Amino acid sequence: MSFNRAIPSLPRQFSGKWNQKTYHVLRELGRGANGAVYLASQGGVPRAVKIGAEGMDILMEVNVLKHLQQGRNDRTSVAPLLCDVDDLRIEGKSCTFYSMEYLDGEQLNQYVQRRGADWVPVLMIQLLSRLSVLHRYGWVFGDLKPENVMVTHTDSQVRLIDFGGVTKIGNAVRQFTEEYDRAAWLAGDRRAEAAYDLFSLAVMTVRLATRPEDWKSLQVERRHTTLLCDIIRNNDSLYPYRHPLVKALHGQYATAEEMKSEMIAIVQKGSVGTRKKKASGSGAAGIWIGGFFVASMLLLAGTLYYAWLM
Numbered sequence: 073m074s075f076n077r078a079i080p081s082l083p084r085q086f087s088g089k090w091n092q093k094t095y096h097v098l099r100e101l102g103r104g105a106n107g108a109v110y111l112a113s114q115g116g117v118p119r120a121v122k123i124g125a126e127g128m129d130i131l132m133e134v135n136v137l138k139h140l141q142q143g144r145n146d147r148t149s150v151a152p153l154l155c156d157v158d159d160l161r162i163e164g165k166s167c168t169f170y171s172m173e174y175l176d177g178e179q180l181n182q183y184v185q186r187r188g189a190d191w192v193p194v195l196m197i198q199l200l201s202r203l204s205v206l207h208r209y210g211w212v213f214g215d216l217k218p219e220n221v222m223v224t225h226t227d228s229q230v231r232l233i234d235f236g237g238v239t240k241i242g243n244a245v246r247q248f249t250e251e252y253d254r255a256a257w258l259a260g261d262r263r264a265e266a267a268y269d270l271f272s273l274a275v276m277t278v279r280l281a282t283r284p285e286d287w288k289s290l291q292v293e294r295r296h297t298t299l300l301c302d303i304i305r306n307n308d309s310l311y312p313y314r315h316p317l318v319k320a321l322h323g324q325y326a327t328a329e330e331m332k333s334e335m336i337a338i339v340q341k342g343s344v345g346t347r348k349k350k351a352s353g354s355g356a357a358g359i360w361i362g363g364f365f366v367a368s369m370l371l372l373a374g375t376l377y378y379a380w381l382m
């Protein structure tokens with residue numbers, strides 16, 4: 073949940089006050105309640121530049137990104153690399169911005185729309201690896217939603233973006249979106265703990281595997297996890313993953329690693345959990361057994377390779 077404040081717009085060209093790096097702004101990538109992100113060229117290299125209404129919020133994001141890339145390599149794949157933090161003057165007012173690695177990819181929801189819902193579980197396993205790293209260093213992501221996850225074009229790897237909701241474990245979650253919020257689904261509070269992110273991940277999985285019109289028809293004023301459990305049991309691509317998803321919805325995992333191992337075991341078993349009524353091999357189940365299974369195993373192999381490096 074966020075509040076509207078005026079977000080400054082970047083000029084077409086500018087230099088940072090302290091580090092003197094010059095940026096040529098190419099286009100706006102996105103604008104939310106807390107900030108705007110632009111694609112810019114700095115020394116001929118593409119960068120994503122984020123500017124926000126509140127300097128303090130920007131600096132908190134910078135703090136998380138800095139920690140994630142200090143020291144060991146395992147943290148770098150979670151988020152874009154931080155490249156520069158500086159101030160500039162816009163209409164006489166000093167504004168803080170940061171630049172980061174530009175991720176050439178698309179948002180998770182767009183990727184799934186293009187490639188199909190059968191890819192969701194493997195992408196969720198990757199996401200669990202990223203969350204696991206974040207949790208190990210004492211943070212939860214908080215505002216987990218498809219719009220805050222990018223899938224890169226070159227290697228189909230998921231990366232988290234928008235660290236505005238990242239919260240120290242034990243504190244109250246700083247920023248959330250009701251659709252993915254444990255408290256809004258009457259399934260717990262907003263205390264930052266691994267299980268909070270895992271709940272959002274389970275809702276997100278359901279959302280991505282459900283037709284938009286079916287998702288919309290869920291009565292928002294009567295949110296309850298039983299609605300999600302019903303969808304999981306009646307959806308061909310979610311059904312094999314019903315146990316980990318329902319456990320995550322009920323807060324039964326203490327760590328992302330536990331959920332990840334159970335998801336991987338299901339992918340590896342392949343068609344074992346496929347609904348019996350689809351056992352004839354038609355529809356989603358048929359795709360699952362056929363080419364998709366081979367492709368998902370390849371993607372999973374990549375995922376496990378990254379996980380092994382961590």
Ligand SMILES: Nc1ncnc2c1ncn2[C@@H]1O[C@H](COP(=O)(O)OP(=O)(O)OP(=O)(O)O)[C@@H](O)[C@H]1O
Nearest residue numbers: 101102103104105106107108109120152174175234
């Ligand atoms: N490193 C990046 N590389 C490429 N695109 C990016 C990057 N970071 C952000 N974007 C794009 O910019 C959009 C806005 O980014 P972000 O979510 O961080 O902004 P925001 O203003 O904080 O959004 P919100 O208020 O909705 O949380 C993203 O949806 C994404 O499409």
